[in-house]
Structures are given as structure tokens and as C-alpha cells.
Amino acid sequence: MTGLKLLDERRRQVFEKGSEPADFEIACGKPSLSGAVSQRACVFCGSRVVLYPIADALHIVHGPVGCAAYTWDIRGSRSSGPELHRMSFTTDLRETDIIYGGEKKLEAALRQLIARHNPRAAFVYGTCVVGVIGDDVDAVCRKMTAECGIPVIAVHSEGFKGTKKDGYKAACDALWRIVDSGETTEKRPYSINILGEFNIAGEAWILKEYFRKMGVEVVSTFTGDGRIDEIRNARQASLNLVQCSGSITALASRMKSEYGIPFIRVSFFGIEDVSKALYAVADTFKDNKDIMARTRALVSEELSVLLPQLEKYRKDLTGKKAAIYVGGAFKAFSLIVALRHLGMSVVLAGSQTGNKDDYETLKEICDEGAVIVDDTNPVELCKFMLEKGVDLLIGGVKERPMAYKLGVAFCDHNHERKIPLAGFEGMVAFAKEVHASVMSPVWKFAPRMEAKP
Amino acid sequence: MSTKTKLITEPGREVTQDACRVCAPLGACLAFKGVEGAVTLLHGSQGCATYIRRYLISHFREPIDVASSSFTEETAVFGGKANLLAGLDNISRQYTPQLIGVATTCLSETIGDDVAAVLRDRVPADPEEKCKVLNVSTPSYSGSHADGFYRAVRSLVSALTEETSEVFTQRLNVFPGMATPADIRWLKSLFKAWGLEAVVLPDYSDTLDGGLWDTYQRIPSGGTSLAAIRGMGGAECSLEFGHALNPADSAAVWLEECRGVKRLLLGAPVGVAASDLFFHRLQALTGRDFPADLSAERGRLIDAYADGHKYVSGKRAAVYGDADLVATLALFLLEIGVTPVVCAAGGPVSAFREVMKGLVPDFEERGMEVLSDVDFDHIEQATARVGVDFMIGSSKGYKAAKRLGVPLVRVGFPIHDRFGAARQRLMGYDGTQRLFDELVNTLLSHTQEATGLGYSYM
Ligand code: SF4
Ligand code: SF4
Numbered sequence: 001m002t003g004l005k006l007l008d009e010r011r012r013q014v015f016e017k018g019s020e021p022a023d024f025e026i027a028c029g030k031p032s033l034s035g036a037v038s039q040r041a042c043v044f045c046g047s048r049v050v051l052y053p054i055a056d057a058l059h060i061v062h063g064p065v066g067c068a069a070y071t072w073d074i075r076g077s078r079s080s081g082p083e084l085h086r087m088s089f090t091t092d093l094r095e096t097d098i099i100y101g102g103e104k105k106l107e108a109a110l111r112q113l114i115a116r117h118n119p120r121a122a123f124v125y126g127t128c129v130v131g132v133i134g135d136d137v138d139a140v141c142r143k144m145t146a147e148c149g150i151p152v153i154a155v156h157s158e159g160f161k162g163t164k165k166d167g168y169k170a171a172c173d174a175l176w177r178i179v180d181s182g183e184t185t186e187k188r189p190y191s192i193n194i195l196g197e198f199n200i201a202g203e204a205w206i207l208k209e210y211f212r213k214m215g216v217e218v219v220s221t222f223t224g225d226g227r228i229d230e231i232r233n234a235r236q237a238s239l240n241l242v243q244c245s246g247s248i249t250a251l252a253s254r255m256k257s258e259y260g261i262p263f264i265r266v267s268f269f270g271i272e273d274v275s276k277a278l279y280a281v282a283d284t285f286k287d288n289k290d291i292m293a294r295t296r297a298l299v300s301e302e303l304s305v306l307l308p309q310l311e312k313y314r315k316d317l318t319g320k321k322a323a324i325y326v327g328g329a330f331k332a333f334s335l336i337v338a339l340r341h342l343g344m345s346v347v348l349a350g351s352q353t354g355n356k357d358d359y360e361t362l363k364e365i366c367d368e369g370a371v372i373v374d375d376t377n378p379v380e381l382c383k384f385m386l387e388k389g390v391d392l393l394i395g396g397v398k399e400r401p402m403a404y405k406l407g408v409a410f411c412d413h414n415h416e417r418k419i420p421l422a423g424f425e426g427m428v429a430f431a432k433e434v435h436a437s438v439m440s441p442v443w444k445f446a447p448r449m450e451a452k453p
Numbered sequence: 454m455s456t457k458t459k460l461i462t463e464p465g466r467e468v469t470q471d472a473c474r475v476c477a478p479l480g481a482c483l484a485f486k487g488v489e490g491a492v493t494l495l496h497g498s499q500g501c502a503t504y505i506r507r508y509l510i511s512h513f514r515e516p517i518d519v520a521s522s523s524f525t526e527e528t529a530v531f532g533g534k535a536n537l538l539a540g541l542d543n544i545s546r547q548y549t550p551q552l553i554g555v556a557t558t559c560l561s562e563t564i565g566d567d568v569a570a571v572l573r574d575r576v577p578a579d580p581e582e583k584c585k586v587l588n589v590s591t592p593s594y595s596g597s598h599a600d601g602f603y604r605a606v607r608s609l610v611s612a613l614t615e616e617t618s619e620v621f622t623q624r625l626n627v628f629p630g631m632a633t634p635a636d637i638r639w640l641k642s643l644f645k646a647w648g649l650e651a652v653v654l655p656d657y658s659d660t661l662d663g664g665l666w667d668t669y670q671r672i673p674s675g676g677t678s679l680a681a682i683r684g685m686g687g688a689e690c691s692l693e694f695g696h697a698l699n700p701a702d703s704a705a706v707w708l709e710e711c712r713g714v715k716r717l718l719l720g721a722p723v724g725v726a727a728s729d730l731f732f733h734r735l736q737a738l739t740g741r742d743f744p745a746d747l748s749a750e751r752g753r754l755i756d757a758y759a760d761g762h763k764y765v766s767g768k769r770a771a772v773y774g775d776a777d778l779v780a781t782l783a784l785f786l787l788e789i790g791v792t793p794v795v796c797a798a799g800g801p802v803s804a805f806r807e808v809m810k811g812l813v814p815d816f817e818e819r820g821m822e823v824l825s826d827v828d829f830d831h832i833e834q835a836t837a838r839v840g841v842d843f844m845i846g847s848s849k850g851y852k853a854a855k856r857l858g859v860p861l862v863r864v865g866f867p868i869h870d871r872f873g874a875a876r877q878r879l880m881g882y883d884g885t886q887r888l889f890d891e892l893v894n895t896l897l898s899h900t901q902e903a904t905g906l907g908y909s910y911m
Contacts, residue, residue, distance in 0.1 A: 032499050032521070032523045033523065033539075033543060034521070034522045034523045034536040034537075034539045034540035034543060035494065035520050035521075035522065035523075035539060035540030035541065035542065035543030035544045035547075036520065036523075036543055036547070037502075037506075037518045037519065037520050037521075038499055038502075038503065038521070038523070039503070040499055040503060041499065041500045041503040041504060042498055042499050042500025042501075042503070043500070044500055045500055045503075045504075060468075063559070064476060064559045064592075064593045064594045065469060065472050065474065065475070065476055065593060065594075065597075066475055066476030066478075066479070066501065066504065066505075066559075066593050067500070067501075067504070068469070068472065069472040069474070069475045069476065070475065070504035070505070070507070070508050071504070072471060072472070072849075073852075074507075087470060087471060088469075088470065088471050088472060089468060089469070089470055090468070090469050090472065091467070091468060091469075092468070092469035092472065093594050094594050094595065095592075095594050095595045097594070098559075098563055098594050105467050108467035108468075109467040109468035112467060112468055113468060113470075128497070128498050128500075128501075128524075128529075128558075128559065128560040129559045129560055129563050129594075131529065132529055132560065132563050132564055133563060159498035159499065159500040159501070159524075159560075160498040160524040160525055160526060160528065160529050160560065161526050162525075162526075378516060378518050379547055379548075379669070379671060382669035383669060386668065386669060397507055397510060397511060398503070398506055398507055398510055400510075400514075401510055401514055401515050401516040401517075402516045404514075404665070405515070405516055405665055405666050406665070406666055406669070407665050445665075446665050447665055447666065447667035448667050
């Protein structure tokens, strides 16, 4: 590779499809390199992502002020009822608490907040400092569970104790405790849970509507528009759909081994993947012929509306090049397919938290010459965007200004977004957004375009 | 005025609900962005750096790189020295910076890492390395982002400014505080026009509000040069904007004590009176007449005050955010006939009441409530209790304002839900003019919507 130099330690986390050595194996899942500007967050962030959308629970961050302040209402997870999740609570530890411990403060905070807000459960996120001052958060939680009569659950999410993935794991453990406290295990026929669906911009509602039309009951969504009581009922479902696999597979596996609920991995981004997901559900319930018939009708109706709409976008976008850098690799797969549908090719793809299998799959579905990166940083990202001459970057808030600085279009595909991108209508929204950015006339003033004759 | 909030008794100190401040390392990152060729390394876990970047990026809409020494469990147990050293070498290789500013986080402070000692004994992996490394202590459990900002500026000066016996007249140090890039730009061109050789620190007017790039810039160009900081000891005096800043965190105080440069402390020039004071200082320094175009600007502002006074006169406001800005805005509001009935500093500011009493001796008689170290829950309750016509401060007050049914004028940091925060102008007669226009228009638009009569004139 030419141009800017990579840090030596990063060489095994980057490759170009077609030119990597035969025995190359990507070294992913490593902690971020000290001094590199990783786009990753921390364990706490992973836990927050998964649990945050539960709207009738109290989420309190036990630690100094920052961890809570930076995560106050930063995600687009919508609720149809209570909105407790959009508030920010923290024990806001001070110097004396660091010296004498924060347990008393946490206890008092929980008591006050539970009395004031009446939540159905409370999650206590322990952050870095709590991990080193020796607070027994579990003991406080046990005490408050007994005192307040709601589950008060410690989420061990000290930032330094791993990566975002470990935060997912901690969140799954917390969720498990609620799921497992459900009373009945009687199965409801033709029913599902959707795991890893966070109802960003109301996406869960779009999906629920599809399943309603198919005649499939959605028992609970994890955790979009989530309610504690619904989560308790989750064990009554006959099937688990797992989206955003990285974050929540641990929970699905546990529900499979303990309750025998099978799970399938799905994605609701892009036409193929949505259709595939819906058919997979219908197929699982194939003893009910009506479900399959209704699914066919649904898909064909949606497609008849959707395809003509996409056509006008595809005309303009054909031949354009895209870069993708997202949190989970699974999302990247769907995006590659979806972009292909718009006539675009992906020349750079990566994720913050993918594993070896993910990168194998990524390699398979990418075109020759595509660069694939794990846990990249701004220097690398910009280097490859320029080298590959991309027209579009798909990423999150931290990547956005890099794209714009280089005069490259951008589409937000992280949890902060305000536009629903899931389902068939989401595909139209996605196409529209990509089109609006890529085709904007402002890029002609960008230095890299002006330099061209 | 309507309020739907359930009023409860004063919240206890055990919990912070919707904080009105963020943490100290963020302030340090912002300050270091204003130094040429500088990169910040946060000594702690990855998350803090990423969250802080995200928070700053959402306000400035510019790429902002902040490195982390990426603590792991081992680091937390055995100390962060190895990570810190590795981090410095990696930054130095990847960015070839002129300066690395190391700011601590709660974690590295709590485990007791002695960053200063590590830096003192450090032997760079690359013997050719020319970069200067300095550190600032920014534990967030004592202080807010504003404290981190001031401390970082002070650490820059105390680490770099050389001793000199020479004093250059017409050379000036300027510490504008957490000013917007546009205000910093304005200050710079103003000093230039007045023939003053001014060093503004920090100066992120280009790095956080610059043009597009044709190639990747590891470190965007712009910022106060290290040479300029080194030479700050030879200035005639230091102008420092602020009302509430702790002298122990002040760069100008350090320069006065250790380099003998006279410190002139004054409030940021927002409003007629504060701008007059500022320009008189400049006149005294330069011996110049008041420029005609400035007189005209001043005239236009007062004309606007006259044209708009009825829309604001007798109104009541809640002003919140960083202590210095709160004090600055309170004075401006009083100047136009608005009573800032709630003046709330989000961070723990020692003696904020005394500071406000010094500025507005009869503040109690005027019914002004002065608060510090309060969250938005507290601010909202105080505001609901006394009733206001509008709120003024960062965008984080939006939810409270919405619940209270009053309009919000967005000023300061952060502004995450509107466009153009980096270009906001507050200082000088023309900056005040824009602020006044926006304030009046916000009130007009609120009335227009609220009456539902659809008047199309005012
Ligand atoms: S640990 Fe401290 S430095 Fe890090 S985000 Fe939290 S408050 Fe800020
Ligand atoms: S202190 Fe730890 S938990 Fe909090 S943001 Fe920083 S890394 Fe994450």
C-alpha cells in the first residue's frame, strides 16, 4: 500500500482483498493501540447501547459526571410511552467519594430516584473509577432490590475491562436476569422476539407492522421501545430473531440452551435481507400455510411500491464508490448488498468490533481491491478514502466531519440517526439519503473536485 | 408561563439529573486544539477520549482527533506508565506533532499515576523526535470542563514561556477563555488593525472552523505557535477575560507571578458597557484615538437597543452554563432591561455568589438567584419557581425550556441541536448586535406562535 504509513502494530488489522499474503489472518478483537485515535468507545458504551432503549427503567451511571453527561439522550431510540431512558442520572462522584467510596451515595441516589420516577427496574452502570475504588455495587443493588421491590441490577461496565463487546456481554447478563424472572414458560404459537432491534427512529414499529400483517406475534423487542414486563414475557416466544448479532447473540444462545427457543440471524437492512428475514420466519412456522401466503403477498406488495421508487436513485448513483465504517460487521454486510442495489460498489469496509468470521464474510462479499479494516482510526480512514476516491462514507457522528472535510458525501448509519432505514420503506429512505448527499451540487466546490480538469 | 413539571423539594446532593457540565479533560482537549501542531493524549481508558471527541465534534462539526492511552485491566492494576510511553511514541510517529498535551482522566488520577515523573524520565523511541510533551491534571471529580480548559492554558504557559528581561511595547498576551472560533478571529483582526502584536491563546479559530481539505491533514493548520507562547514573557501585559476563574488556574496570574507580566482582568466584551471598557483598555495601551468605524458600530448597536428595547424591557430570564459566560450574559441582560432571575453555573465554582455580588451588588434586591454546581433538574425547578420569559445558555437546556414552555436562546457550549455554533459572534459592538437581534427575534417568534393570530408585522 502506498501513501501514508500505517503504524506497524496496525498492519495485521488492515488488508486489501486480492493482495493480502496467502496466510494472512486479520488480527481483530484486540484492545485499541495506545496513542492511536480509535473510533471505538468502551465497555460502558456497549452496555449502554443494548440497555438504553428500555424506557421504563432507571439508568443510573455510577461514576464521575462525564460518562453520564456524554451519553445523555444521544441515541434515536424511540418510545411509545415512558421516556425515562432519555434522562441522565449519575452519582457524579467527587473527590471525597473517590477517597471514602461511593456506596452510600449510590444507595441514597437509588432511593431518591426510584421514589421519584417509579421505574419498573433500575440498571446501575459501574464505570472505570468504580472499578478501582472497590465499591461493592452488587451489594448495594441487592439491598435496594429488597428495599424497593423492583429489580436493581448492577451492570459491570468499567471501561477498561475490555472492549465494547464486553459491554454487550454485561448487558446480556443484565437482560438475562429479567428474562429469567418471567413467570410462565408456556409458548405462544407463531410468536417471536426481535433481539438487537433498538427502535432507532421507530424502526421496530415498521417491523412489527410487517409481522402483524403476516400473522406473527411479536412478544418483545430487545430492547427498542422496551418495557421490563415485556422482556419478562420473552421466554414465551417460539422463535428469536437476532439482528445486530454482535451485541446480543449471547442472550439468544442462553435462551436457546435454557428454554429451547431457537434463533435465526437476520438483518432488516436492504431489500434482499428484509425479504430473506421475513421468509425465514414464515418458513419456521411452515405448518401454518397462511403465514407463508401472507408473507409472499406482503413482500410482493412492498416490492411493487419500492422498486420503481429506487429506480430513479439508481440511475444517478450507478458507478459511485462507497466506504463503510460501522460498529458491527453484520451491518456492513447488509449495507454492501443494499449499496449494490443502488448501483454502487464498496471499496472500503470495516467495523469497530468484527470477529474473524465476520471479516471472512466481508472479504467474500466485497469486490476485488476493496480495503478491509478492523478498529481503524482517522488517519487510516482518510488515507484509504482518498486513495480509493470514494463518493460516499457510511458511518457515525465521529466519521462525518472527516467525510465532509474531504468533500465526500455521508450517510449516518449509527444509533444517533433520526431517519428509519430498516424494512422496505427504510430502503427507500436510505436511497433517498444517499442520493441527496452524493448528488449534492456543493461537492463541485470541494478542492479535490476543483483540482480535476 | 406554563409548567408541567412536578415540583419536588430541592434535590439532594446524592444524584445529578441531566448535568449542566461535562468533564475536565474535554476542556483540556479544546485548549490544546488552539496550539499549532498539537495533539492531545488522554491518559485513561478509550471511552473517555471517544466520548469527548464525539461531544466536541457535534458542536464544532470539524474532525477532532484525541488519542487515548487505552487502559486495560492490567494497566489499571499495574499503572499506566507503559501505556503512556507507548502512546506518546505512537502519536509522535503517526502525527509528528510539535506538542503533545497529556491530560489525565479520573481513572489515571485515581490509581495515582505520576504523569509528570514519567514525562520527565521519558526517552523517546525515536531519537530524532522534536516534540514537546507537557501534562495537565484534569480529574473530573473535582471541577468541570471549564476548569480543565483554564488549567490546560496555564500548563501551556508555565511549561513553555521563557524568562526574558526584554519587554516589547505594543506586545500583548490575550486569554479569551472558551470563546467561539469566530470571536477569536474577530479579536485577532482587531488587534492587527490596532497595530498590536497580540498572542491569543488558545487560538482554535482555524483548527475548529476551517475550510475543506484536498489531502488528509493529520493536524489541521492553525493555532498559536509554540514560539509565540515561549515569547509571552516579553509582553507589556496580559489581557484575560473572565469573572469567575480561579486565580490558581489562571495563565495570566502565572505570567504575572513568574514572568512579571502585568495581568489585566476584565469581563468578555459583550454588551455596550463591557465593550467600552475593553476598548478603553486598548486605547490606553496604544495611545490611539477611538476609530471612527468603531464609533459607528457602537452607534448602530445603541440604535438597535432603542428600536428593540420594548420587546425585552422588564423581561425575566434564566441564564445557565459556564460561570464566566453566565456572569457575562447576566451583565448584558441587565444592560438591556432584562432581569436574569436565575444565574446558574453548572460547574462547582467557589464563591460564585461573591463574584456576582461584586458585579451586581444589589442582586438580591433585584430578585436574582445565584446558583453554582447545579444540574438541569435544579435549574428547571428554580426557574419554574420564579417564572421567566426565556432561557439563555447551551442547547442542553432545551428540554427544560420546552417543559417550561419558554423560548431558548442558544449561546455558549455545547450547541448540539443547531447549526453554526463555531461562527457565533458575541464580542464587541457588532457581536453584541447579533446576540441582541437573535434574542429579540426569538421572543418575537415565540409571541407570534403563541398568540396564534398570525400577525405578519410587529
Ligand atoms: S471517567 Fe472522568 S474523564 Fe472519563 S469521561 Fe468519566 S468523568 Fe470524564
Ligand atoms: S470512564 Fe471508563 S466507562 Fe466512563 S467513558 Fe471513560 S472509559 Fe468509558
